[in-house]
Amino acid sequence: LATMKQIAELAGVSRGTVDRVLNRRGSVRPETAARIREIADSLHYVPNRAARILTAQKHRISIGCLLFSTENPFFEDVLAGIHKKSSELAGFGCDIILRELKMTDAKAQLDAIDSLVSEGVHGIVLTPFNDISIAARINRLASEGIPVVTVNTDIEHCGRLAYVGSDYYRSGITAGGLLHLIAGDRAAVGVLTGSENVLCHSERIAGFRQSISQDYPGIRIAALAENHDDDFESFLATQTMLTAHPEIDALFCVAAGVYGACKAVIALGKQKKLKIICYDTVPNTREMLQNGIISAAICQDPFRQGAKSIELLFDYLMSDIQPQRQQYFTDLTIKIRENL
Amino acid sequence: LATMKQIAELAGVSRGTVDRVLNRRGSVRPETAARIREIADSLHYVPNRAARILTAQKHRISIGCLLFSTENPFFEDVLAGIHKKSSELAGFGCDIILRELKMTDAKAQLDAIDSLVSEGVHGIVLTPFNDISIAARINRLASEGIPVVTVNTDIEHCGRLAYVGSDYYRSGITAGGLLHLIAGDRAAVGVLTGSENVLCHSERIAGFRQSISQDYPGIRIAALAENHDDDFESFLATQTMLTAHPEIDALFCVAAGVYGACKAVIALGKQKKLKIICYDTVPNTREMLQNGIISAAICQDPFRQGAKSIELLFDYLMSDIQPQRQQYFTDLTIKIRENL
């Protein structure tokens, strides 16, 4: 493999000049630049990342992470991915500063962002609260040279470097296909969502509607209720729904509160009759998959979401590598009892 | 973060001595060593990998890969993972030498191994041909200081550094659960395998038997046939099986030849009646998932198999990182038309 030194020798210039050309720092005579580029190309020059990273240690890099992980077990796996990457990058001289927040309001998140910035982070990984004030702040951070990667939840058109997470619409479509697979051609589905105002939830439902209306006309939505991601509310809402609609023979849990819904099904003695599908394999859901109450869960590779978001930011900050895409959708996979 | 230089200063010794202690190279007075270790611990010293990798460039590292990828589309994704990792590691001064082989006999594989060794590779990633001569060779390579990682297919107790691939028994268990999910409590299953002598195939069948006999007593194996991974043979075997056993209402494809089996089902006009499950989403299988002939496929994350096996070898060779496990099982996921 070629090095800058070799290129410099072949071109009869110093390594500094080669560096200027290959990294577009300007101030090089065009002819010299052209010659250097040509030599580099013909030698298939690939910069040595280890050397680059080492050089960059003069000014250490730190990345701030802000997640809604408190009291939401889903984020455990995202965190695991972040920690994995974090320990990898520690060996490359990069620090990860992790902050966990309750998902209460935009204000708290803005404050947490300020705090990270004042601690001198060079980039931020964020599950954004869905509010224009957050979008505006991400925009300002970008203009100040602090890139932001959104993870798990996105805000588009706000100048974020990239989004890493699920394609929610597609995960709704997948729910349609999965339900058909399990329940067959005819089914009356009870849909239990978190909130109609949460984009992730409504996109999943939109995808689901699209899937069944296009491909599975015998499947229909018999009722829809909100549980605001709360297990107790979920229990009550499910109870009410199933009592009011005894024809329901499948339950589609769009958001959290899966455990409460299952408990309601059990309380009504309908666990044999109802086919239940949901998202994500948090511990409570695993239990319900294990004991056969839930048939299948659609997963979104949360571990990878954590790892990839850090990786994108590190590569951008440390090696000037622009993300190749705006959105990195993690794999949608289906888990049943046997492959948990 | 602490550096060796800092530790050396605090301990009043040279960096060379710190290096000797921290990397167990010996020849250091015990008291000095203890003091250095103590300081390193108290500073939470983490070696800088970038610097290490850079140092190691004095003697470049190369890794040889030997796959049965010719004419087997499954390996395309394994290859993609290898190429991804390969381009990452190119920036760290590591070359990947890729050789693709037909899965004919052990002799050809032995020759290919010899050829790689003579080219000076420092480690080998291999889909081993299942033969004692290969096991013996892996053992010899290990004793010569050339570590081998088996990928996708394993040979145990042969001194390989690690195995990266599917847990075949568990993937058979998963097939049991999946079939029950799709076909319901009662089903007569036709099993179409590659060869009873191929361990991967027989383990999947063993897992499947275990699953249905333990959890789904209404599901039974009505017939079993071999297709030797050949689509045409598969077509004929399926035709014969379904004709001889008209009661079969589910097909479990254990190995390759999925396309041929599907074509036989279609030729007999049984595509509405039969539920079909299989492994891996090679292009032909995707087509059959798209058009609804196959209900679901169990996947084994081949991309990761390729990437992880290279990564393990690189970390071992470059940074002396021992794999934490003997076996790295990739995720088992279920794919249907909607989440392909």
Place this chain on the structure above:
DNA sequence: CTGAAAGCGCTTACAG
């Protein structure tokens, strides 16, 4: 048993 020095491949002030 220990130290001083050179080098891995790159970047970065600094000088001209």
Place this chain on the structure above:
DNA sequence: CTGAAAGCGCTTACAG
């Protein structure tokens, strides 16, 4: 517009 030199953090002969 260009070069010489120092430095990132580690390892490796070499000398003693």
